[in-house]
Amino acid sequence: MTEASMVIVGGGKAGARAAVAFRENAWKGPVTLISDEALAPYDRPPLSKAAIMDEAEPQPTYLLDEGMMASLEVNFLRGAAATAIDRNAKTVSLADGKKIPYDRLLIATGAEPRQLSLAGADRALLLRDIGDSVRIRREFSEGRNIAIIGGGFIGLELASSAAKRGCRVTVIEAQPRILMRGVTEEIATRIATRHAEAGVTILAGASVGHIGSDKIVLSDGREVAADIIIAGIGASPRFRLAEQAGLAIDNGISCNTYLQTSDPHIFAIGDCCSFPHPIFGNERLRLEAWRNASDQAIVAVENMLGGQRQYEAVPWFWTDQYELNLQIAGLPHLGVSVIKRVPKEGALILCHLDAEGRLVGASGIGQGNSIARDIRLLEMLIGKKASPDAALLADPSFQLKSLLKS
Amino acid sequence: MSQWIEVCAAEDIDEEDVMRFDHQGQTFAIYHSPDDKFYATDGLCTHEKVHLADGLVMDNIIECPKHNGRFDYRNGAAKGAPVCVNLKTYPVKVEAGKVLINTGA
Secondary structure, eight states: OOOOOEEEEOOSHHHHHHHHHHHHTTOOSOEEEEOSSSSOOBOSGGGGTHHHHSSSOOOOOBSSOHHHHHHTTEEEETTOOEEEEETTTTEEEETTSOEEEOSEEEEOOOEEEOOOOSTTGGGEEOOOSHHHHHHHHHHOOTTOEEEEEOOSHHHHHHHHHHHHTTOEEEEEESSSSTTTTTSOHHHHHHHHHHHHHTTOEEEETOOEEEEOSSEEEETTSOEEEOSEEEEOOOEEEOOHHHHHTTOOBSSSEEOOTTSBOSSTTEEEOGGGEEEEEGGGTTEEEOOOOHHHHHHHHHHHHHHHTTOOOOOOOOOEEEEEETTEEEEEEEOGGGOSEEEEEOSSTTOEEEEEEOTTSOEEEEEEEEETTTTHHHHHHHHHHHHTTOOOOHHHHHOTTSOTHHHHHO | OOOEEEEEEGGGSOTTEEEEEEETTEEEEEEEOTTSOEEEEESBOTTTOOBGGGSEEETTEEEOTTTOOEEETTTTEEOBTTBOSOOOEEOEEEETTEEEEEOOO
């Protein structure tokens, strides 16, 4: 009998964190990390921000480098595409024909940017890995016309990075306003105003008619100069491997609250999976978020080693544009009323309460880290299913921390 | 010769809270613990150089506002990923209601 083996498919944040977590949980057996990227796992948040704006050519920020991998005794297979899972034999096949046996398998294949589906779409650059980031950065030279299709987080982060590099930027958003899905109108307006100050043109309620060699023609006939086009129109979970292996799929690889797929020997984490969330009435979520990737890795690994821990971390997300930092905790869309809190001048926090007065979400915007502490405390209150007094939430001199201790 | 530098009045920092203190191009974080003691560490997180004074103090832990790296501010110990490098700490004393830090400079 061979020694029980833990195998991870996917070398992003989630997979890298899981590799470390096996050793933190005193697992002594083999750990194999299979990544289709040529590089060791690196952090992705900088790819749309610092990597583009910094003067120096971007370097990957490694989450796990060769030295760490060696000291943790992680068997790292780079540039290795997993092509199939044989659930009976319990092996993962690689493109080169190798078969990697597993006792427990963790799928952390992430998400990939959606492609535009219209003529000329091949002109649009996408951002997923550091190679994309290097390519985009090279194109962002002063005075160039950059057209960004999609006024979501990636599109807007790239717009702010392009503005910083002196480009002429237009963001084309099909919805009536930017960040329709992510935040309330008040916060979206603040972000839109800041973009306008930086000289970025935002065309909301605009749809792309067709793409020409140096411009985009909108459906209403308006033309947008476009030396470079970037599409940031959302991401799709990468679940082909799981689907072909017959695992249940439901907006990503379908997991239970233990992050276990429909095969008890296979778990999934991060952007590629969906899961029911216990503190939100088991609403099924799929999150594309940095902290979720890491928190899910920790829980899934415990469960792969025999634990029984539900994943119930409160969703948390941030974006940085210019000097502004926006954060979202919980699920603001579940709220029916909003309490406004202004912790300091120029900062705004919205507390989202459901019909019973329970705090279900918090969203905020401010300079630097000015909202970070309050959002963190609100996140903890969301996790405790608290129903705080609205007047206290609205009072900036009231210490939210005291609510956690009562 | 290292010397003690005045930071603020003791009552300027609530218990279980933190304040940023900049001195001669260096930035520090000064803590007031729930048991009414004062501590000082480097002001920037060892992970991505974020100001810790914007973070949350819970008991003896400071949590970085950006990526939730946690340190025990009494001894600077990193409490696990994403932080793996300990924070440097500095001697602190309270005299006549003033908080003083010795930066070793």
